[in-house]
Amino acid sequence: MSETSGSRLSVKARLPALLRRADPAVLTAFGCILLLLLLGSLYSSNFLSPDYLLQQLKVASFLGVVAAGMMIVILLGHIDLSVPWVMTMGAMMACAAAGFGATGAFVAIPVGILCGMALGLLNGFGVAYLRIPSMIVTLASNVVAQGLMVVYTGGFSPQDSAPPAIRWLATGTLVPGVPNAILVWLAVSAAMVFLLARTAFGRAVYGIGNSERAAFLSGVGTRRVVMIAFVLSGALSAFGGVLLAGYASKAAQAMGDAYLLPSIAAVVLGGTSILGGRGSYLGTVAGVILITLLQSILSVMQMPEAGRQIVYGIVIIVMLLLYGRAPPSR
Secondary structure (H helix, E strand, O other): OOHHHHHHHHHHHHOOHHHHHOOHHHHHHHHHHHHHHHHHHHHOOOOOOHHHHHHHHHHHHHHHHHHHHHHHHHHOOOOOOOHHHHHHHHHHHHHHHOOOHHHHHHHHHHHHHHHHHHHHHHHHHHHHOOOOOHHHHHHHHHHHHHHHHHHHHOOOOOOOEOOHHHHHHHHOOOEOOEOHHHHHHHHHHHHHHHHHHHOHHHHHHHHHHHOHHHHHHOOOOHHHHHHHHHHHHHHHHHHHHHHHHHHHOEOOOOOOHHHHHHHHHHHHHOOOOOOOOOOOHHHHHHHHHHHHHHHHHHHHOOOOHHHHHHHHHHHHHHHHHHHOOOOOOO
16 A cells, blocks of 8 residues: 555544545535635625525525436436426416316415426336437427427416415425425425435435446336336426426416526536436535525626526536546446
8 A cells, every 4th residue: 555545544534434424525515615605705794694595595495306306317327308397387387277266276286296297207208118318308308398388378478376375385484584495495305315315216226327237137127216216306396396486476488497407517516426326415405505606606796697507517517527427447
């Protein structure tokens, strides 16, 4: 063993046990969050105020819900490009269902989520059973959802407004001082941690991401797992759209377009390998917060939308170079 590697091991041994076990990508993401908070405080003295930070977490919660579904798909080594219009369709259909009186308002959220699940089922069937690349299937279903919503609205902004229940879920406060959207994200996060760490489905997702053939030979129903993963991604994307409609009080055309790149970037920033098989949801949470703070700082700097997209693309490329490369073959 060389002197350099020996010194690295001794330094690592002196670290606390929690830091020794932590994913370097997750630590890097949280370190970048602290750096952004410091930079933001230089632009505005209110950047570190509790009210402003709560507002940022509230905004992050919508992206967090969408990124949870994206992470499941990326862990499999696939991608879901149908997020923008699955979000829009879920929001529009939830608001449309609310127009049918008290019963419609009661089923509005389930209707929106079910629409997302239907698109997710289409994606999952195409990837798992027809063996079509996920990029192609999800891009096609995104166009299908867009076409359906244009037909439904006639190409104009829908007139349906979000019902009180959806607005309360997105903007209300069940716990004093804590927006409901943050509580919803906490509930989704807890479910994701349990799903990925404590269930056979979660272990199968990691196994397929590492080697689908090996998982299949081990007795895992790989097709079923892949299809369920895309259904979950569609459901969470639609639910994120429903929450966003509640936040804005109504649905809008292309309201989900701004969430595709950030949702991918948040997952990759958190250390999840774009090739699948490696990543933790804690890292995705850190990535979501990091992206939200980055968006806030770029807004303060008055950077145009095109510049923000360039920044997201550069961030994804850099993180792929750091964490997304396949290990060298032996």
